Amino acid sequence: MSDTGSPANKAADDTPAPTEHLNIKVTDNNNEVFFKIKRTTALRKLMDAFCERQGKLPSSVRFLFDGQRVQATDTPDTLEMQDGDILEVVQEQIGGAC
Amino acid sequence: MGDGIDVEDRMSADLRRRVRGLREREDIINSWDLDKEYDEAKALFQRELPELNFDEYLGPPLVKIVNECRQSKIRCEPKLREIQKRWNLDRNGFIQRFGKDMASSYRFISPLLQIAQIAALSDAFAVMDRIRQERMTRRRLEQALVSSTPKRRKNATQIAQSRSRTPTPGPVEDRMLSPVRLLQAAEEDEDDRESLTEQDIEHPRCQVQQLSDIVDDSIQHLGDAVDGASDHALEEYTITSVDESTSQVAPLLKLESLDTELLTPPQTHPDSFSSPESQDSAPSPLLEPQLMPLASSIPPTTLAGALSSLADGTWVSATAIDLVLDVFRTEGFRVVDNTFVNVAKPAELGSKRLRIKAESVLIQRLLDSDHWTVVSLNLETGAVEYADSLRQQDSTLPANIQSVLEHYTACLSSDNRFRHVQWKFTAQDCARQDNASDCGIYMLVAILYRMAYLPQPETIDAGLWRKIFRSAITSKSASAESTDSPLDSSVLDGISLHGSLCHDVSGLDALSRHVAHISTLVDKRIAKTKRDLQHANQKLQHGQDASVLLSRFLENTENVLHQVAAEKDGKNTLLGFHKHMQNRLEEFPRDASLYPPGTDRPPELEEAMRQYRELSIQGVQKAAAEMEHLLRKATDTHRRRDALRAAKHIAEAERMAWATRVTRLEELAKALAMELNTFYTAQIELCQKGLENLRNSGLVGL
Numbered sequence: 164m165s166d167t168g169s170p171a172n173k174a175a176d177d178t179p180a181p182t183e184h185l186n187i188k189v190t191d192n193n194n195e196v197f198f199k200i201k202r203t204t205a206l207r208k209l210m211d212a213f214c215e216r217q218g219k220l221p222s223s224v225r226f227l228f229d230g231q232r233v234q235a236t237d238t239p240d241t242l243e244m245q246d247g248d249i250l251e252v253v254q255e256q257i258g259g260a261c
Numbered sequence: 262m263g264d265g266i267d268v269e270d271r272m273s274a275d276l277r278r279r280v281r282g283l284r285e286r287e288d289i290i291n292s293w294d295l296d297k298e299y300d301e302a303k304a305l306f307q308r309e310l311p312e313l314n315f316d317e318y319l320g321p322p323l324v325k326i327v328n329e330c331r332q333s334k335i336r337c338e339p340k341l342r343e344i345q346k347r348w349n350l351d352r353n354g355f356i357q358r359f360g361k362d363m364a365s366s367y368r369f370i371s372p373l374l375q376i377a378q379i380a381a382l383s384d385a386f387a388v389m390d391r392i393r394q395e396r397m398t399r400r401r402l403e404q405a406l407v408s409s410t411p412k413r414r415k416n417a418t419q420i421a422q423s424r425s426r427t428p429t430p431g432p433v434e435d436r437m438l439s440p441v442r443l444l445q446a447a448e449e450d451e452d453d454r455e456s457l458t459e460q461d462i463e464h465p466r467c468q469v470q471q472l473s474d475i476v477d478d479s480i481q482h483l484g485d486a487v488d489g490a491s492d493h494a495l496e497e498y499t500i501t502s503v504d505e506s507t508s509q510v511a512p513l514l515k516l517e518s519l520d521t522e523l524l525t526p527p528q529t530h531p532d533s534f535s536s537p538e539s540q541d542s543a544p545s546p547l548l549e550p551q552l553m554p555l556a557s558s559i560p561p562t563t564l565a566g567a568l569s570s571l572a573d574g575t576w577v578s579a580t581a582i583d584l585v586l587d588v589f590r591t592e593g594f595r596v597v598d599n600t601f602v603n604v605a606k607p608a609e610l611g612s613k614r615l616r617i618k619a620e621s622v623l624i625q626r627l628l629d630s631d632h633w634t635v636v637s638l639n640l641e642t643g644a645v646e647y648a649d650s651l652r653q654q655d656s657t658l659p660a661n662i663q664s665v666l667e668h669y670t671a672c673l674s675s676d677n678r679f680r681h682v683q684w685k686f687t688a689q690d691c692a693r694q695d696n697a698s699d700c701g702i703y704m705l706v707a708i709l710y711r712m713a714y715l716p717q718p719e720t721i722d723a724g725l726w727r728k729i730f731r732s733a734i735t736s737k738s739a740s741a742e743s744t745d746s747p748l749d750s751s752v753l754d755g756i757s758l759h760g761s762l763c764h765d766v767s768g769l770d771a772l773s774r775h776v777a778h779i780s781t782l783v784d785k786r787i788a789k790t791k792r793d794l795q796h797a798n799q800k801l802q803h804g805q806d807a808s809v810l811l812s813r814f815l816e817n818t819e820n821v822l823h824q825v826a827a828e829k830d831g832k833n834t835l836l837g838f839h840k841h842m843q844n845r846l847e848e849f850p851r852d853a854s855l856y857p858p859g860t861d862r863p864p865e866l867e868e869a870m871r872q873y874r875e876l877s878i879q880g881v882q883k884a885a886a887e888m889e890h891l892l893r894k895a896t897d898t899h900r901r902r903d904a905l906r907a908a909k910h911i912a913e914a915e916r917m918a919w920a921t922r923v924t925r926l927e928e929l930a931k932a933l934a935m936e937l938n939t940f941y942t943a944q945i946e947l948c949q950k951g952l953e954n955l956r957n958s959g960l961v962g963l
Contacts, residue, residue: 222561225580230597230624232583241893253598255562258633259576259698 185239189213191224191252200239206250207235213252227251268310268318276305283323296331337370344374348382358382387778564734570701571731573724577633577701584734585705588904589814591712592821596623623708624669633704636666637689637711638673643682645670646689648717650703658686692721699723705730713813722803725915729807733908779944783937790930797923804916811909818902825895832888839880846874 184199189209194217198209206226210233214221226233228242228250239248269277279302283295306315316324345355359369372392373385380388560566560578567581579598586596624636634649645666647658658666663686670684691707694700702723710717849870 220561222563222566225562225583227598231595232580232587232598253579255559255566256579257559257570257576258631258701 185244185246185248187239187244187248187250189226189250189252191217202240203238205235206233206237206239206242209250210235219252223255224252225255227253268313271310273305273309276302276309279305280319283319283327296327296334299327333367336367340370340374344370344377347377350382567734568731571727571734573727574696574698576631576698577705581730581734582633582701582705585730586708588733588901588908589709589712590901591814591817594621594623594712596708598624621711623711633701634662635704635707636662638670640673640679640682643684645684645686647686648689648691648704648707650691650694650700650707652688652693658688689717691717692719694723696723702726702730709810709814713810715810715813718806720799720803722800722807725800725803725807725912728915729811729908729911732911733904735907780941783940787930787933787937790926790933794923794926794930797919797926801916801919801923804912804919807912808909808916811905811912815902815905815909818898818905821898822895822902825891825898829888829891829895832884832891836881836884836888839877839884843874843877843881846870846877 184201187198187200187209189196189198196213196216198212200206200209210221210226213219214224228244228248233242233250269280272280279298283298283302303315306313306318341355345351350358359373376385376388376392560570560580562578562580564584567578567584570576570578570581583598621640622638624638632649632651634647637646637648638644639646647662647666666686667684670679670682673679674682674684692703694703703721706721706726707717
């Protein structure tokens with residue numbers, strides 16, 4: 164009777180195990196920084212850390228994943244990132260004419 | 262007052278008449294011979310009433326006027342002599358043509374001398390007309406200029422420059438060609454009369470205003486004076502109606518400038534000046550200065566930065582494009598940044614980075630890093646279309662673009678899904694930009710049309726779209742109303758009968774030339790109204806197009822919301838089922854009827870139950886995760902819908918404003934058309950009458 168609960172509890176503990184970490188590479192074409200980040204952590208942390216390490220203002224750069232803008236509130240989960248994915252850091256650009 | 266009457270009683274009849282005459286002139290400044298009349302009256306007064314002070318009796322205001330008149334006459338005298346010399350006129354001839362009072366009006370004489378230096382007497386009116394037009398454009402331009410702060414600064418420096426410039430009289434031919442030069446010359450004249458105060462430099466608008474008033478004045482006086490027998494109410498009609506049209510425009514202009522000033526942080530606004538061709542290219546009421554950003558003015562990647570780069574005339578930043586595209590996100594399309602096609606590091610275009618879920622990919626890229634263009638890839642048909650708002654119509658791709666795209670599609674083909682796609686490269690038609698700052702807007706609009714499966718428009722209104730985008734990325738919510746259809750511009754189509762009339766009356770003599778001149782004015786007025794109407798209709802069309810396009814996107818988000826709601830219901834049921842199953846599993850082992858106390862459960866059952874339990878737990882977790890995802894999607898879609906609503910609201914407001922303007926212009930045009938007929942008949946009669954008079958007085962052939 165009493166032991167019936169234990170396998171259920173065990174199973175419940177096992178399934179949320181995919182709180183695995185991802186390795187994400189952040190690069191601005193000159194520097195590469197690897198970060199280990201939880202799937203559910205907002206990427207803001209990673210962006211801030213990169214800017215701090217490179218001595219850049221967060222308001223001077225854009226972060227792109229697969230060619231699309233990464234917002235500070237995005238998480239690896241929402242972007243469906245996989246281990247080893249690359250986050251690109253690019254300078255702001257403006258365009259008007261040739 | 263009692264004193265006054267007493268004094269009047271003691272005066273001789275002659276003096277009383279003179280003093281009354283002087284008093285009547287109190288409100289007419291610059292009257293001819295006012296000073297002389299004053300002197301004579303004063304002499305008489307002192308002889309008759311030596312114990313009284315004449316100036317005190319008259320009162321300071323009138324004395325001041327007399328003194329001003331005297332001074333003005335003194336200042337005018339040399340110029341007047343110069344004019345008379347140039348046009349070979351004697352004093353009476355001048356008075357006959359321009360009126361007595363004009364000879365002592367410095368505000369009239371001063372510009373007139375400039376005209377006398379470059380033109381014959383008979384051409385004076387034509388020149389005045391050109392100045393007037395110049396002034397009109399200048400005033401409009403200046404109104405637009407005042408809307409941005411750096412402009413004001415620039416203008417001030419310009420004035421400072423014009424101050425330091427020595428007014429050396431150039432060759433007559435040079436001046437002849439430039440009415441602007443005339444205005445400047447008049448400005449310099451104003452300068453030497455009373456030097457500019459600091460305040461004037463602070464507010465160049467005052468300066469321009471003052472100047473234009475002078476020219477305006479002189480034209481009116483000139484017109485009135487020469488009109489002589491003619492009816493000057495009609496002359497006034499043309500001038501006032503032109504002025505009225507500018508005043509109609511003013512509120513629109515103000516609105517626009519306010520908008521820009523609010524959104525543009527000063528440091529990102531480069532110091533700039535509108536090019537002269539902007540006058541020609543935009544006969545529009547919404548005349549906007551062209552701003553060319555400095556290379557260094559890269560805005561921050563924040564919302565504020567994006568907004569500033571969406572201000573009129575500035576180059577659009579990548580962040581602004583990101584934010585706008587975020588609002589207009591559409592299923593089936595994926596818009597990626599140019600760095601995605603990184604030619605420098607082709608190795609990074611591995612299959613891992615080609616997780617394409619959309620049917621079409623739109624790539625925005627910069628060519629030579631200062632021009633936004635767009636490439637669209639249809640992953641099913643293999644059509645690769647390149648659109649560039651600066652290119653002339655040409656169905657082939659530039660070689661460098663094609664090579665990049667070929668490389669990219671080659672990478673795509675390494676993926677099994679796209680192995681058999683045949684890529685076809687073409688250049689696509691899109692609206693062409695008419696300036697050097699709007700390509701980002703053109704690109705965005707081209708993307709929107711593509712995502713809405715609508716054909717590309719021929720022209721777009723970049724200003725309107727900038728407004729829409731600004732509102733889309735800032736606003737949270739607003740409501741939209743839709744209203745009726747536009748009106749057509751055919752109202753002016755039958756009006757050019759006056760051309761032949763012009764021919765009939767011109768070529769006679771000065772008087773008839775004057776009539777012809779007025780008819781040119783009217784002609785221009787009509788042309789202007791027509792142009793305005795066309796422009797307003799075009800704007801209306803643009804507003805409507807934008808509105809339609811935005812509706813599509815709005816509809817889209819509504820659909821997504823419905824879909825999400827439906828999915829949510831489904832997921833809820835699923836979640837309920839899993840939870841129910843979980844409960845049943847919990848209860849099962851406790852069921853005493855199945856397993857009376859003391860009996861052992863078979864291990865298979867234990868195992869099966871474990872599996873079921875796991876399954877149900879997984880099911881619950883999955884459903885919960887999916888629910889969370891749906892909720893996120895719903896929130897995001899709500900946010901986008903609100904933004905789209907705000908954007909549509911802007912488009913609708915703009916459309917409404919232009920619809921009103923079109924109606925107003927049509928009314929104006931109708932009124933103009935109606936009055937034209939009467940005007941010309943009256944003028945021809947008048948002209949003939951005047952001619953008759955002139956013939957009688959022997960002035961014809963002068």
